[in-house]
Amino acid sequence: MAIAEIIQRNVGGTLIAIELEKPYPENYQQTVQQVVKENETGYLPPLKTKIDSMQNYDVVFLGFPTWDMQMPPPMKSFLHQYNLSGKTIIPFNTNAGYGVGSGFQTVKELCAGSKILEGFETKGGLERDGVYFVIKDERAKEAEAEVKKWLQKIKVME
Numbered sequence: 001m002a003i004a005e006i007i008q009r010n011v012g013g014t015l016i017a018i019e020l021e022k023p024y025p026e027n028y029q030q031t032v033q034q035v036v037k038e039n040e041t042g043y044l045p046p047l048k049t050k051i052d053s054m055q056n057y058d059v060v061f062l063g064f065p066t067w068d069m070q071m072p073p074p075m076k077s078f079l080h081q082y083n084l085s086g087k088t089i090i091p092f093n094t095n096a097g098y099g100v101g102s103g104f105q106t107v108k109e110l111c112a113g114s115k116i117l118e119g120f121e122t123k124g125g126l127e128r129d130g131v132y133f134v135i136k137d138e139r140a141k142e143a144e145a146e147v148k149k150w151l152q153k154i155k156v157m158e
């Protein structure tokens with residue numbers, strides 16, 4: 001969300017968070033185990049978030065963290081549920097330092113009819129002892145500089 005807000009500050013747009021009907025457990029390890037299982041079976045968790053104005057958007061920034069070195073199941077649900085063909089998709093990713101994994105490749109596979117611009121990945125909030133840290137202070141400034149450089153490179157910002 002921190003990166004999404006930086007993007008919005010610089011290029012505008014509407015922020016939408018993808019939420020599940022049944023949120024993941026509070027416990028980090030339990031969530032990791034559940035996600036690994038969902039990835040193995042290809043389970044697509046039902047979304048609480050409903051977007052009925054998708055046709056109004058030509059450009060969609062698609063942000064997700066790396067989970068199990070992949071795109072998280074809720075984003076897979078989203079891309080299966082909504083048809084983004086004909087739109088420009090701009091993916092971005094946060095991870096704990098291991099990179100995006102197969103996430104951007106999965107964007108290509110699930111958005112075959114879309115124009116996909118070069119994605120951005122950065123180290124995001126970290127999990128330590130089961131506690132989440134968010135991007136803030138010095139790290140937020142650093143992240144903002146990285147994001148701006150990318151937005152200029154892909155020519156969505158001057």
Ligand SMILES: Cc1cc2nc3c(=O)[nH]c(=O)nc-3n(C[C@H](O)[C@H](O)[C@H](O)COP(=O)(O)O)c2cc1C
Nearest residue numbers: 031032065066067068069094095096097098124125
């Ligand atoms: C279920 C789960 C699985 C994760 N798996 C990975 C992983 O495989 N590789 C990695 O670099 N980070 C992994 N992480 C760490 C997240 O990618 C990292 O904390 C991310 O920056 C969180 O972003 P957010 O603050 O936008 O949720 C995982 C986190 C969770 C909750």
